[in-house]
Amino acid sequence: MVKVILSRLARLVATILAVTFITFIMTALLPGDPINAILPPDAPRDPEIVAQIREEFGLDDPVLVRYVNWLGNAARLDLGESYVNRGQSVMGEIKNRIPVTAQLAAMAIVFAVVISVPMGVVGAYRQGRAIDQATSAASQIALSVPNFITGIFLIWLFAVKLRWFPASNWNRWDKGIWANFRTAVLPASALALSQMAIFSRLVRSDMIATLQENYILSARAKGLNDRFILLRHALRPSSLSLVTIIGINFGALLGGTVVIETLFALPGLGFRLINAINSRDILMVQGITVFVATVYVVINTLVDVLYAFVDPRIRKG
Amino acid sequence: MSIAESAAETTKASPIGKAVTAVGSKPKRKSPLEVFKEMPLLIKLSSAWLLFMVGGALYAKLDSALGGSLPLQDPFLQTNGFNPATGEFGTGEPIEPSSAAHWFGTDSIARDSFARIIHGSWVSLTVATVSVTFGIVIGGFLGSLVGFVRGRTETVIMALIDVILAFPALVLLLAMVSIFAVRNLYIISLVIGFLSIPPYTRVARANSLAISNREFVLAAKAIGTKPSKILFREIIPNILPTLLSFALVGAATVIVVEGTLSFLGLSVQLPTPSWGNMLNESRRDIKQTIMPVVWPSLFLTLTVLSLNQVGDWFQKRGAVRGSAL
Numbered sequence: 001m002v003k004v005i006l007s008r009l010a011r012l013v014a015t016i017l018a019v020t021f022i023t024f025i026m027t028a029l030l031p032g033d034p035i036n037a038i039l040p041p042d043a044p045r046d047p048e049i050v051a052q053i054r055e056e057f058g059l060d061d062p063v064l065v066r067y068v069n070w071l072g073n074a075a076r077l078d079l080g081e082s083y084v085n086r087g088q089s090v091m092g093e094i095k096n097r098i099p100v101t102a103q104l105a106a107m108a109i110v111f112a113v114v115i116s117v118p119m120g121v122v123g124a125y126r127q128g129r130a131i132d133q134a135t136s137a138a139s140q141i142a143l144s145v146p147n148f149i150t151g152i153f154l155i156w157l158f159a160v161k162l163r164w165f166p167a168s169n170w171n172r173w174d175k176g177i178w179a180n181f182r183t184a185v186l187p188a189s190a191l192a193l194s195q196m197a198i199f200s201r202l203v204r205s206d207m208i209a210t211l212q213e214n215y216i217l218s219a220r221a222k223g224l225n226d227r228f229i230l231l232r233h234a235l236r237p238s239s240l241s242l243v244t245i246i247g248i249n250f251g252a253l254l255g256g257t258v259v260i261e262t263l264f265a266l267p268g269l270g271f272r273l274i275n276a277i278n279s280r281d282i283l284m285v286q287g288i289t290v291f292v293a294t295v296y297v298v299i300n301t302l303v304d305v306l307y308a309f310v311d312p313r314i315r316k317g
Numbered sequence: 318m319s320i321a322e323s324a325a326e327t328t329k330a331s332p333i334g335k336a337v338t339a340v341g342s343k344p345k346r347k348s349p350l351e352v353f354k355e356m357p358l359l360i361k362l363s364s365a366w367l368l369f370m371v372g373g374a375l376y377a378k379l380d381s382a383l384g385g386s387l388p389l390q391d392p393f394l395q396t397n398g399f400n401p402a403t404g405e406f407g408t409g410e411p412i413e414p415s416s417a418a419h420w421f422g423t424d425s426i427a428r429d430s431f432a433r434i435i436h437g438s439w440v441s442l443t444v445a446t447v448s449v450t451f452g453i454v455i456g457g458f459l460g461s462l463v464g465f466v467r468g469r470t471e472t473v474i475m476a477l478i479d480v481i482l483a484f485p486a487l488v489l490l491l492a493m494v495s496i497f498a499v500r501n502l503y504i505i506s507l508v509i510g511f512l513s514i515p516p517y518t519r520v521a522r523a524n525s526l527a528i529s530n531r532e533f534v535l536a537a538k539a540i541g542t543k544p545s546k547i548l549f550r551e552i553i554p555n556i557l558p559t560l561l562s563f564a565l566v567g568a569a570t571v572i573v574v575e576g577t578l579s580f581l582g583l584s585v586q587l588p589t590p591s592w593g594n595m596l597n598e599s600r601r602d603i604k605q606t607i608m609p610v611v612w613p614s615l616f617l618t619l620t621v622l623s624l625n626q627v628g629d630w631f632q633k634r635g636a637v638r639g640s641a642l
Contacts, residue, residue, distance in 0.1 A: 144622035255487025277495040
């Protein structure tokens with residue numbers, strides 16, 4: 001077990017280093033002088049000031065030196081300062097905005113699991129019947145609708161027509177749980193739909209395989225009722241693959257929050273990334289990309305280790 | 318139609334060197350029409366929709382090339398403004414409902430929505446084509462190569478691929494797109510095409526690993542065939558059908574990705590129409606009417622759904638044939 005964790009840890013560090021390097025190189029080699037992003041376009045280009053700024057941001061050092069400096073700072077959780085909003089630290093912005101994105105992602109996963117597990121179980125239990133075909137067709141379609149389209153239609157129905165939830169805006173926790181929940185429901189649902197489709201298909205096919213195992217037959221022979229067999233005997237092994245797919249899909253979910261936060265104008269990390277791209281705020285783009293990628297890599301490693309921990313066959317192998 | 322053709326021949330590899338490469342010896346290769354006849358109704362409808370989309374995109378491109386002389390309205394003309402072609406002011410209005418003159422109505426500055434959607438399909442078609450080409454040619458080749466030669470080449474190339482896959486795809490794409498100050502269809506297609514390489518490489522490698530141990534490859538090695546010849550004559554032709562059916566699902570993914578970029582205003586620049594930027598423009602009008610959102614949504618979703626369905630069908634068909642070997 002320790003060996004598994006150590007090897008995963010080594011791979012984790014290597015991947016994070018590679019991810020930071022690629023992000024840095026990509027944004028450092030971009031055409032155009034960063035000075036144009038730092039100074040307003042109409043500001044006079046006083047050579048002395050320009051030289052001072054170049055010095056301050058270390059723009060004249062070779063790329064590799066800049067990377068090592070940047071990495072050293074990043075290890076101390078300092079990702080530099082925004083080019084555009086002078087004095088605003090990238091890490092501070094991330095800290096400010098991550099609660100929104102994290103809450104959306106968590107709610108989306110919870111929504112998706114709560115709906116998809118019963119859907120998948122029923123689909124497997126009634127395999128080939130009308131209800132199975134209906135849920136399968138529904139998830140096929142849900143899988144093909146991009147999340148921003150889901151989002152627009154949710155806004156139209158629940159915010160414009162029914163006026164149940166707001167179309168944009170965000171209430172932080174301190175304004176009350178219900179106020180916060182009201183602003184999060186639509187964006188989280190928009191994110192949840194495609195995840196729900198993926199999860200329910202997985203649970204269904206997993207359960208169908210499990211229900212053919214001998215121990216299910218012996219449980220039936222013992223006279224246990226169907227509900228007990230389904231929920232206690234069959235669902236448990238399927239939850240493992242569910243955890244794995246949640247980990248794998250987490251990247252797609254993080255990408256999804258970028259679009260959904262922009263659509264709903266939510267003060268999350270994704271919306272900030274789009275702002276930074278539009279204002280060519282390179283250090284902010286770099287910082288957020290590295291942060292999000294690191295979170296993604298770490299979560300995938302955790303899922304891997306968790307998987308090994310739960311499944312004895314992998315732990316020993 | 319090459320997809321249908323190649324999928325039809327799948328992995329019916331007859332053993333040993335020359336025999337398999339002799340074109341004439343291929344057992345009853347099915348024509349696209351025969352493959353079409355085999356399809357269930359849903360898959361037939363999906364294929365028909367895809368053909369219609371490709372036809373529409375080519376037609377729109379031809380129309381622009383001919384200066385708008387084909388029967389399709391001008392996607393840039395504001396029908397409520399001055400029309401230089403006729404020298405008159407138009408009588409159209411913004412956000413008209415569907416009518417005989419404007420099938421899908423007009424958008425917020427009175428342009429014909431149907432024409433914009435048909436022209437917008439060109440963007441999706443281009444991105445999908447470039448992505449699939451990059452994926453199959455570069456990704457497919459790299460994957461087949463490393464699965465066959467193994468060793469250090471494999472370690473290095475797969476490490477690179479894994480690092481690219483370690484990013485959440487959309488976030489990496491956004492970071493790459495942010496590098497370019499000017500974003501046009503070529504740049505967007507190239508960036509998306511580049512990011513399409515890793516998944517195809519993985520699929521090709523997995524298949525190449527399996528095929529490299531099959532009897533006909535061993536036989537070819539035993540009679541002293543050059544490795545490069547084995548790669549191109551034995552391995553790649555057997556991987557291609559799998560890659561092509563993967564490509565349909567891959568195309569669906571990149572069409573959604575391009576739609577997302579357009580929706581965020583980071584793909585082709587206005588006034589060039591794309592489904593994503595039409596959605597972004599029309600969502601501001603949903604307090605008045607949802608219809609301008611419905612049409613591009615419908616086209617985007619149906620296209621993605623069709624690609625997924627047809628891709629799934631070819632994959633299942635290939636799997637059945639593969640297991641029959």
